Amino acid sequence: MAAISDVARLAGVSKATASRALSGRGHVAPATRLRVEQAAAQIGYVASPDAASLVTGRTKTVGVIIPHVNRWFYGEVLEGVERTLLAAGYDLMLYHVGAPGAERDRVFDYFLKRKRVDAVLSVGIDLEASELASLDQRDKPVVLLGGSGTGAARLAIDDRAAGQLATEHLLHLGHSRIAHLAGTGAAANPHAVPGARRRGFLEAMSAAGLTPAGRADVLEAEMSLPGGYESGLQLLGHPGRRPTAVFTASDEMAFGLMRAADRLGIAVPGDLSVIGVDGHEYAELFGLTTVEQDPGAQGATAVGVVLRLLGEGPDADPLPDSGAPLPTRLVVRSSTVRLAR
Template identity: 40%
Template sequence: MTAPDRRRRMSTITDVAREAGVSVATVSRALRGLDRVSPRTRERVFKVATELDYVASPTATSLASGRTQVVGVVAPFLTRWFFATLVSSIEKTLRQHGHHVLLFDLEDDTYDQRLPLSQNMLWKRVDGVITLNLPLTVQELELVDRLGLPLVAIGTPVADRPNVRIDEDLAMRTATEHLVSLGHERIAYIGTVPSNAAHIQTPQARLDAFRDVMRAHGLQEHPDWILESDWTADSAASDTRTLLASADRPTALAAASDEMAMGAMAAARAEGLRVPEDLSVIGVDDHVLSNVLGLTTVRQDVAAQGREAAEILLRALGVDTPGGSTSAVVVPTELIVRASTAPPPPST
């Protein structure tokens, strides 16, 4: 299965030292740009290193220095748009600064649990970790502490560690206000999470914001119109079906994510309802497909969140990086009105 063995012996720091006529210590200093190396020596070392295609063995460097130049990225899922987008932007940011990402997808086969973060995933393997919307257990946090790893959390906060996210409250408030401003009074919400889903953080803030806005406008909140979902489009379609089929149904639906909004739109159409004429739907995210589907949404810049988190972590690792924040950043959101929202149908 392997091609003919063209494997070549890679050159080591010793080869470079011999060839350049200096000690390995000097090679090490020269190549890493430390001071106290004469310009002439440095130049010669670089030249030889290039000729020999020398690249320091990361494995040896790590053992000696205690640093691996890799950061662990931990996600509860990977296949959902939000997470994939984060991973992509984190990877790019880290790579620009000579760091790499070791990826951990903690999704398990069972719905109500996930894999735990363990010592052998992290120990001497990563210099730090970034969590993606992942509430850590006490044991996990203890582990990270014990290993002395800096951590930054995107979305769901982790203890007092630096956190990058959007203003959840504001996002859902914006979405709900938009529906209200169109004249809707009968508004449903989808996005509470079954309490047994240990690995999904209940976005309580979003639901609270929805309720606040309803209350502020003196609108009646209908208990049966607060829907639970596992946040996929497929499940949202079935989660909303019954509600949309009933005669006494809402004229608008606020979904806590675009994927759920898409599911709801599908369910509406399946019930013969037109969007937005019979039902307005709004989401949160601005998923890649939202534009093409004409979904009104509150946009969050996911790539920016990944970038910010990576930069904060790099700074904690002592890497010189643009940007100043070191503890918390809230990325702005923006209402994007498309074709899925409109005034309610004239009441009959």
């Protein structure tokens, strides 16, 4: 098996120079770096990450914790995260974190403590104080992308503003009987993503004078296509209380709601206007009006913050605790129309 000394001898440099050239750390003249790389390729030398870790104290690995691996939003985030990490020479170690319980506890109390990662990126998880404390004990950078938690660098869209914008769009079109399909636990946890979007809906309705006694037509369901379908059947199945417009907490819920409306013979947008949040890749196919975000770009931005906290890469501007929310925009399509008088 080829060793770094073999590379150095073939390239005519010291072992220290060969190591700097292949690791990218420290100054090496471009011509010398090229000669070392060619020598390494010629004899099939591959640098040992374990050996590099002993020297630098770094594993070149970022731990990513995520609540779903089979949802569009999270898949897009992961693609952006992985692409940016690989470009920076880092690996990704992925952990699925579900509902509170023994399995989730093991991720924080065992794997993230014992596995060697340089930083932790939490995607869309509402972290408990004890979980954040467990991560802080590792003395490694922690970055939150969405979700909720304090004491760590955090990037997120303004979910309350997204809910408010979506509702105001429906109000502007003349709708007053507006319902909201919220994510599960929205009322119980107002600081989580579903809760913040629900809050934006309620504030917009209240500002329009349409929530007497603080009440509004809100149903909670899983933020998925099946969740939107099942809750949509419940919401739309009573003609006397049927809304003329619905704001759903995610585009996938909106797709399910539109399928439920079709099954019930309710035309979208003729009888019902629908708006979601996310900017799903199928939103245009469904003609769905949505408050669009870019999860792939968000993943890349989060990695930029991780690298800055690790002292590598270009400066991220700004850090999440002092910067503006991640961008969103209203994209109007055929699923929302002015209320017929």
